[in-house]
Amino acid sequence: xxxxxxxxxxxxxxxxxxxxxxxxxxxxxxxGMAAHIEGKAVSVLDxxxxxxxxxxVLSHVKIAASREDLRALRLGHGHADxxxxxxxxxxxSPEALAASAAGRTRAVxxxxxxxxxxxxxxxxxxxxxxxxxxxxxxxxxxxGVDFIEATALATALVGDxxxxxxxxxxxxxxxxxxxxxxxxxxxxxxxxxxAVEANRAAFRWGRSAAHDLAKVEAIxxxxxPPIPETLDGLIERHARELVRYQGRRLAxxxxxxxxxxxxREDAVRPGSEALTRAAARAYxxxxxxxxxxxxxxxxxxxxxxxxxxxxxxxxxxxxxPISGSSPTRTSMRWRVSSPRASSAPSSPRPxxxxxxxxxxxxRRFLPSATRAPAS
Numbered sequence: 001x002x003x004x005x006x007x008x009x010x011x012x013x014x015x016x017x018x019x020x021x022x023x024x025x026x027x028x029x030x031x032g033m034a035a036h037i038e039g040k041a042v043s044v045l046d047x048x049x050x051x052x053x054x055x056x057v058l059s060h061v062k063i064a065a066s067r068e069d070l071r072a073l074r075l076g077h078g079h080a081d082x083x084x085x086x087x088x089x090x091x092x093s094p095e096a097l098a099a100s101a102a103g104r105t106r107a108v109x110x111x112x113x114x115x116x117x118x119x120x121x122x123x124x125x126x127x128x129x130x131x132x133x134x135x136x137x138x139x140x141x142x143x144g145v146d147f148i149e150a151t152a153l154a155t156a157l158v159g160d161x162x163x164x165x166x167x168x169x170x171x172x173x174x175x176x177x178x179x180x181x182x183x184x185x186x187x188x189x190x191x192x193x194x195a196v197e198a199n200r201a202a203f204r205w206g207r208s209a210a211h212d213l214a215k216v217e218a219i220x221x222x223x224x225p226p227i228p229e230t231l232d233g234l235i236e237r238h239a240r241e242l243v244r245y246q247g248r249r250l251a252x253x254x255x256x257x258x259x260x261x262x263x264r265e266d267a268v269r270p271g272s273e274a275l276t277r278a279a280a281r282a283y284x285x286x287x288x289x290x291x292x293x294x295x296x297x298x299x300x301x302x303x304x305x306x307x308x309x310x311x312x313x314x315x316x317x318x319x320x321p322i323s324g325s326s327p328t329r330t331s332m333r334w335r336v337s338s339p340r341a342s343s344a345p346s347s348p349r350p351x352x353x354x355x356x357x358x359x360x361x362x363r364r365f366l367p368s369a370t371r372a373p374a375s
Contacts, residue, residue, distance in 0.1 A: 001211075003176040006081070008040070008065040012179045013075050016059040016165075017096045018086030019114050020048060023165045026192075027084070028059035030169075033188035034180045035063050045073040056090045060099075063179050075099045082177045083107040083140075086150070086165045087114050092132045097139045106144050108172045109136060110164055112151035146171070149222065153209065154202055156220035163202035170206020182207070231262075231273045231280070238284040244297070245288045254287060 006012055014031065018024040028044045035042035045060040060075045078101030085091030091109050100107070113127050137145050148171060154163040166189075172178055173185065182203075189199040209216040229237075235258055242251040262276040288294065298304060 002182070003174050005176060005181070006179040008063065008179055011062045011064040011069050012082075013080050013099075014061040014063070014082045014084060014178075015075055015080040015096060015099050016061065016084045016086075017090040017093075018057055018110075018165065019090065020055050020057045022086055023162055024057045024059055024086060027165050027169055028061050030185065030188045030192065031061050031063070031178075031180065033191060034184040037184040037187055038180060040065060040180070041067040041070050043070050043073050056087075056093060056095075058090070058095060077101075078104065080105045082172060083109070084168055084172055085109040086168060087112075088129070088132050088136070088147075089114065089116060089127065092135045097136070100140055102139065102141045102144065105140055106146075106175070106177050107136060107140055108146045108148065108168050108175070108177070110150040110168060111147050112149065112161075112164065146175070148209065148213070150206075152222055153205070153216065153220050156222060157205045157216075158198055158202045160198065163198060166199055166202035167206040167209070170203040170208075171210045172206075173203075174207040174210035231277055234277065234280050238280060238288075242284070242288055245294060250287060254283060257283060 016024055016027050025046050025048070028046060032042045032044045041064045043060075043062045047058040047060070048055075060073060062070055062073070062075070064070050077098050080099045080101070081104060083091060083096060083100050083105055085096070085107060088109055088111060090096060091107065099105075111129070113129065116125075116127075119125050133147060148168070150164040150167045150171070151161050154167040155161045158167075169178070169185070173180075173182060178185075185203065186200055189203065190196050192199070205216065235255065239251040239255055242254055258276060258280055261279055262273075265272055265275045290298075
C-alpha cells in the first residue's frame with residue numbers, strides 16, 4: 001500500500017549521513033531528480049570535505065512546493081525532518097545530531113559497522129554500538145528512530161552491500177518520510193542508468209521491510225548472531241591450531257602457560273578472565289607466526305577450499321546497484337607457459353591440446369580475492 005506522504009506547507013528537510021564512496025551523494029542526486037520530475041523545488045548541498053572515500057559525508061536536501069520557499073541550502077540547527085543514515089557513527093556525530101531535534105526529526109539508521117581510522121592503528125578496536133544507539137535515541141527519542149541491518153539485508157537480497165542506501169530510502173519512503181512519490185523515485189533511478197533493476201529491487205525491498213521486517217529478514221536468511229566464545233573454547237581452538245602448525249608439544253606449552261596465568265589471575269582477582277583472554281590471543285600469535293609456510297598451509301586447508309567454493313556459488317548481481325562498479329569475480333584464469341627445450345619454434349601438433357600454453361580451469365586453483373581463514 002502507498003504511504004501517506006508529508007505535506008509541503010513548508011520546506012521538508014532531509015539530512016543524508018554516511019561514509020564517502022558508498023553512494024550517499026547519489027541518494028541526494030536521486031531525490032533531487034525525483035523532485036524535479038514531480039515539479040517540486042529542491043536544493044541539494046553535499047558536504048564531503050576532504051573525505052571523498054571512507055570519511056564522513058553529509059548531504060543536505062530540501063524539498064518544497066515552490067522555489068520561493070527555499071532559502072538557505074544548509075540545514076539549520078534542529079531543522080531536519082528526516083535523518084537518513086547509512087552509517088551509525090556519522091549519524092551520532094555532533095554535526096548530524098545538531099541538525100536534528102526530538103519531536104520533529106525521524107531517523108532511519110543502518111546498523112552495519114564500518115571501520116574507522118582507529119582500526120588502522122588499533123586493529124582490536126570495536127565500535128561502541130550500544131553507546132551510539134543510545135546517543136541517537138536519546139537525542140531523538142526511542143519512537144523517533146528505526147535501526148535496521150540495511151547492509152546485511154541488501155547484500156542478501158540484492159547481492160551488493162552498496163545497495164544499502166537505496167534500501168534505507170525505500171524503508172523511509174514506506175514509513176511516510178519522503179515527500180516524493182515512488183513512481184518519480186523509480187523514474188529517477190532509471191534516468192541514472194546504472195544497474196537500474198538492482199536499484200529498483202533495493203528500493204522495493206526497503207519498502208517491504210518497512211511493512212513487514214520479520215518477513216523480509218526470513219527471506220534474506222540472515223545468519224544468527226555469533227555466540228560469544230568462552231575462554232576454554234578459545235584456548236582449545238588455538239591449541240588445535242598449534243598442533244597443525246607445529247605439533248603437540250607446542251600446543252602443550254601453550255596450554256601450560258595459560259593455565260598458570262589463569263590461576264594467578266583468579267587468585268588476584270577472582271572471576272576475572274580479561275588478562276588470560278588477552279594473553280591467549282597474543283601468545284597464540286607469537287607461537288603461530290604466519291610465515292610463508294603457515295600461510296600456504298592455511299590456503300591449502302579444507303576449510304579455506306570450502307569457503308572459496310561457497311564464494312564462487314554465492315548469488316548476487318555483479319554490478320554495484322548505485323555506483324555501477326563491477327567487482328572482480330572470485331574465479332580467475334591462469335595462463336601457464338610450457339617450458340621450451342630450445343628457442344626455436346616447434347612444429348604444430350595435431351592434438352587439440354595447445355602446445356605453447358594451456359588454459360587452466362580456475363577450479364583447480366584458489367581464488368586470489370579470497371583471504372585465508374583468520375586464526
